[in-house]
Amino acid sequence: MAERLLTFSIFRYNPATPEIPPRMQEFQLDETPNMTLFIALNRLREEQDPSLMFDFVCRAAVCGSCGMLINGRPGLACKTLTQDLPDRITLMPLPVFKLVGDLSVDTGVWFRQLNENLEAWIHTDKEFDPRSPEERMDNTLAQEIYEAERCIECGSCIAACATANMRADFLGAAGLNRIARFLIDPRDERSPYQIFEVVGTDEGVFGCIGLMACDDICPVEIPLQQQLALVRRKMAWAGLTGK
Amino acid sequence: MKWSEAHISDVLVIGAGLAGERVAIEAASRGHTVTILSLVPPRRSHSTAAQGGMQASLGNVAMGYGDNPDIHFEDTVKGSDWGCDQEVARLFVELAPVAVRQMAQWGVPWSRVVPGKRTLPDGVEVEELPEKAGLIAQRQFGGTAKWRTCFASDGTGHVLQYAMDSVVVKLGITVHDRCEAIALIQDGQECYGAVVLSLRTGELRPYLAKATVIATGGYGRMYGVSTNAVINEGTGMAIALDTGVVPLGNMEAVQFHPTGIVPAGILVTEGCRGDGGYLLDKNLHRFMPDYEPVKKEVASRDVVSRWMVHHMHKGFGVESPYGPHLWLDLRHLGEAHICTNLREVYTICANFLGINCVQELIPVRPTQHYSMGGVRTNIHGEAVGLKRLYAAGEAACWDLHGFNRLGGNSLAETIVAGMVVGGKVAEFAQEAPLIFPFSLVEEAVAAQAARIEALRRRASGSENVFELRKKMEETLLEHVGIFRTGEGLEQAVATLKELYQRSQDIRLRSSGLGPNPELFAALRLPGMLRLALCIAQGALLRTESRGSHYREDYPQRDDVNWLKRTLATWPAGADMPAIDYEPVKITELPPGDRGYGTMPIK
Numbered sequence: 001m002a003e004r005l006l007t008f009s010i011f012r013y014n015p016a017t018p019e020i021p022p023r024m025q026e027f028q029l030d031e032t033p034n035m036t037l038f039i040a041l042n043r044l045r046e047e048q049d050p051s052l053m054f055d056f057v058c059r060a061a062v063c064g065s066c067g068m069l070i071n072g073r074p075g076l077a078c079k080t081l082t083q084d085l086p087d088r089i090t091l092m093p094l095p096v097f098k099l100v101g102d103l104s105v106d107t108g109v110w111f112r113q114l115n116e117n118l119e120a121w122i123h124t125d126k127e128f129d130p131r132s133p134e135e136r137m138d139n140t141l142a143q144e145i146y147e148a149e150r151c152i153e154c155g156s157c158i159a160a161c162a163t164a165n166m167r168a169d170f171l172g173a174a175g176l177n178r179i180a181r182f183l184i185d186p187r188d189e190r191s192p193y194q195i196f197e198v199v200g201t202d203e204g205v206f207g208c209i210g211l212m213a214c215d216d217i218c219p220v221e222i223p224l225q226q227q228l229a230l231v232r233r234k235m236a237w238a239g240l241t242g243k
Numbered sequence: 244m245k246w247s248e249a250h251i252s253d254v255l256v257i258g259a260g261l262a263g264e265r266v267a268i269e270a271a272s273r274g275h276t277v278t279i280l281s282l283v284p285p286r287r288s289h290s291t292a293a294q295g296g297m298q299a300s301l302g303n304v305a306m307g308y309g310d311n312p313d314i315h316f317e318d319t320v321k322g323s324d325w326g327c328d329q330e331v332a333r334l335f336v337e338l339a340p341v342a343v344r345q346m347a348q349w350g351v352p353w354s355r356v357v358p359g360k361r362t363l364p365d366g367v368e369v370e371e372l373p374e375k376a377g378l379i380a381q382r383q384f385g386g387t388a389k390w391r392t393c394f395a396s397d398g399t400g401h402v403l404q405y406a407m408d409s410v411v412v413k414l415g416i417t418v419h420d421r422c423e424a425i426a427l428i429q430d431g432q433e434c435y436g437a438v439v440l441s442l443r444t445g446e447l448r449p450y451l452a453k454a455t456v457i458a459t460g461g462y463g464r465m466y467g468v469s470t471n472a473v474i475n476e477g478t479g480m481a482i483a484l485d486t487g488v489v490p491l492g493n494m495e496a497v498q499f500h501p502t503g504i505v506p507a508g509i510l511v512t513e514g515c516r517g518d519g520g521y522l523l524d525k526n527l528h529r530f531m532p533d534y535e536p537v538k539k540e541v542a543s544r545d546v547v548s549r550w551m552v553h554h555m556h557k558g559f560g561v562e563s564p565y566g567p568h569l570w571l572d573l574r575h576l577g578e579a580h581i582c583t584n585l586r587e588v589y590t591i592c593a594n595f596l597g598i599n600c601v602q603e604l605i606p607v608r609p610t611q612h613y614s615m616g617g618v619r620t621n622i623h624g625e626a627v628g629l630k631r632l633y634a635a636g637e638a639a640c641w642d643l644h645g646f647n648r649l650g651g652n653s654l655a656e657t658i659v660a661g662m663v664v665g666g667k668v669a670e671f672a673q674e675a676p677l678i679f680p681f682s683l684v685e686e687a688v689a690a691q692a693a694r695i696e697a698l699r700r701r702a703s704g705s706e707n708v709f710e711l712r713k714k715m716e717e718t719l720l721e722h723v724g725i726f727r728t729g730e731g732l733e734q735a736v737a738t739l740k741e742l743y744q745r746s747q748d749i750r751l752r753s754s755g756l757g758p759n760p761e762l763f764a765a766l767r768l769p770g771m772l773r774l775a776l777c778i779a780q781g782a783l784l785r786t787e788s789r790g791s792h793y794r795e796d797y798p799q800r801d802d803v804n805w806l807k808r809t810l811a812t813w814p815a816g817a818d819m820p821a822i823d824y825e826p827v828k829i830t831e832l833p834p835g836d837r838g839y840g841t842m843p844i845k
Contacts, residue, residue: 014756014757014759015444015757015758016444016756016757016758016759017754017756034506034507034595034596034597045709045760045761046709050708050709050751050752050753050759050761050764051753051759051760051761052760053758053759053760056473057283057287057288057289057472057473058289058291058292058472058473059473059507059509060292060507060509060510060591061590061591061594062291062292062398062401062587063283063286063287063288063291063292063472064286065287079594079595081597100421100758101758104758106421106443108283108284108285108286108287108420108421109284109420111284112418115408115409115412116412119413120409120412121349121350121409121410121412121413122349122350122409126348128344128345128348130341133378134301134343134344134353134378134379135347136355136376136377136378137353137377138355139354139355139357139377139380142352142353142355142395143352143354143583145352146352146354146395146396146402149398149401149402149405150398150401152286152291152401153284153286185350185352187348187350188350
């Protein structure tokens with residue numbers, strides 16, 4: 001591969017200096033083999049502009065910190081190889097979430113609020129007995145729960161969602177997938193109708209207009225379309241039967 | 244400072260990984276007001292990156308039948324090369340099964356036992372019994388006599404952290420993310436909280452509490468190549484060391500994991516070897532049986548890492564633009580296994596190496612992974628030297644791991660320590676009044692504000708923070724790595740001392756206003772260099788080899804002179820740590836042969 005000179009056009013805004021309006025700033029960088037946006041952005045910070053704000057934690061696509069718009073498409077910067085991009089790369093912060101600065105957005109507070117709204121924890125009356133062996137579970141079911149539990153709350157599906165971009169109270173694919181995870185878990189003693197009361201609304205499962213960008217974009221490839229269908233089916237039934 | 248901005252709670256937990264959250268849950272569920280501070284949203288903590296699993300002697304699988312806490316204890320002590328505190332190890336092995344089962348109740352989708360016969364990669368046939376169907380499954384990890392590591396497919400840390408955080412959300416525990424504790428508020432006797440920097444705004448606030456808990460994880464990122472998340476910069480250990488009265492234990496005990504991928508340094512799990520993966524050299528020869536005929540690839544991490552580097556030194560490494568490496572071979576495990584129990588590995592290989600590990604070999608070499616050392620505490624998690632301060636998890640040295648940690652014991656430790664230390668913190672908060680000397684709080688905030696102001700003013704100084712940091716990373720990697728010598732360590736200490744001096748003279752190139760990453764790096768670096776000096780100086784003085792600390796000039800373990808724990812403190816104004824020692828508690832298992840890793844390497 002011939003060595004390329006990459007041009008990055010990066011969104012800049014520091015809330016501490018509101019007198020400087022939001023703008024796009026250009027940087028140039030020589031491409032190296034297997035360069036990811038993690039490597040590129042850190043080099044830009046260390047070599048060209050030490051004030052450049054962005055978020056990485058695991059840099060291995062498991063923590064969900066580095067969601068951003070990469071040439072207009074939400075994705076994880078850490079696992080995006082520059083060789084898969086044209087030599088002009090535009091980076092913008094994810095929409096929907098509150099901006100911290102430059103490419104950094106506040107997904108943490110957003111998801112905490114979501115999980116509070118969904119009561120996304122195991123609801124049970126059982127007391128934990130430290131002396132008892134664990135309750136049994138079929139491995140197939142454990143795998144199914146695990147599949148839904150794999151969401152890393154990176155916010156890509158939210159940023160890609162037309163509904164979430166229009167209305168702040170929409171739960172989005174991440175929220176509905178989270179509900180699917182608890183719906184199939186027998187340890188959670190909530191009835192489908194109790195869950196219907198939380199998500200059987202326009203802000204919840206019936207707000208989705210079915211564009212399915214979430215399913216295309218999910219960086220960990222959770223089958224969001226199926227998960228949404230599952231929740232809709234169960235919620236429609238719970239709504240009809242009251243159970 | 245404005246007093247209206249002071250934040251008060253019963254318990255302040257610094258760090259929202261598994262250890263910190265478990266402490267918080269224990270304290271909150273006993274009625275205390277708890278605040279958790281975290282550099283990042285809790286679910287992004289480094290705990291989530293743990294792929295492999297959590298050791299607990301459930302004895303649910305065929306290769307684990309007959310397992311019990313005694314065997315887990317023995318493995319842990321041997322793994323530590325007799326460096327651990329045996330009272331702590333005993334407490335830990337007894338509680339690990341409880342921790343695993345409680346996490347199941349909180350929602351962790353542990354992989355479960357599926358009855359039936361199967362053949363392992365080495366040809367051994369095993370049968371999982373029907374009466375064990377549906378119990379928590381366990382896999383093999385290095386240095387263990389039984390298959391004991393509970394796991395959830397390929398994402399154990401992730402599901403543990405999500406389940407733990409779901410309980411934090413359920414209990415309504417306050418979490419302030421994007422916050423960094425940059426100094427403890429203390430008078431040399433007691434700790435009253437911390438001065439906290441907002442990573443959203445660059446502003447300071449005091450957080451005050453009856454009890455303060457450090458659960459900030461390790462410092463892996465001080466090494467140039469590490470499996471650790473970029474937030475693992477030892478911040479909690481550094482502020483404890485800065486008190487001048489709290490010792491850090493065994494800082495020279497640094498673990499290298501055998502299988503970091505080259506060049507990215509991202510970890511592929513111990514499960515690769517535990518599930519039957521091979522290590523191959525440039526001739527595609529499986530070399531580990533030559534060195535370790537019994538344990539082969541599943542000896543403890545320190546031993547496997549050492550043999551790997553030794554083998555590469557002998558010229559059997561695969562040459563690459565990033566230096567020599569070896570191969571990890573999973574191909575014989577088959578697509579079905581790789582794409583479920585090792586899927587994370589498959590994904591990492593695809594994303595970061597562009598290879599398909601079902602058909603291709605994975606380039607690996609030993610990579611900095613874990614810090615056995617940390618804030619010295621007693622068995623209750625109470626920090627030595629300062630009342631009202633506690634520590635838990637990787638940030639602490641309470642001391643479960645001695646000179647080498649077994650795979651699967653760190654996730655287990657975070658949760659068990661969280662239960663134990665959280666209980667002690669709750670007990671203390673029940674009795675203790677909330678007190679803090681006003682002037683002390685104001686002085687502590689003012690001292691940090693002055694540091695920030697000086698950096699923002701850019702009136703003096705010339706050093707570039709990123710350059711100094713890179714030199715520190717290179718120095719540790721080159722001289723304080725897997726193989727150490729007196730000469731190299733002396734050089735490392737000299738270089739780090741010089742860097743420490745220069746770190747007092749940093750000049751920002753940007754304004755330092757708002758959430759400015761250069762300012763944050765400049766505030767952290769001096770503390771990191773103090774930690775680096777504790778590591779290097781401890782390693783220089785320890786003239787023996789034990790666990791992960793291997794001295795080529797002193798290749799034998801020396802129980803006569805060195806069956807003791809290093810304690811490093813940093814006297815006010817000093818340019819080097821003061822090093823002291825204390826005996827290691829041996830209660831059940833006297834020092835003996837580990838059964839693997841015979842030294843010296845010839």
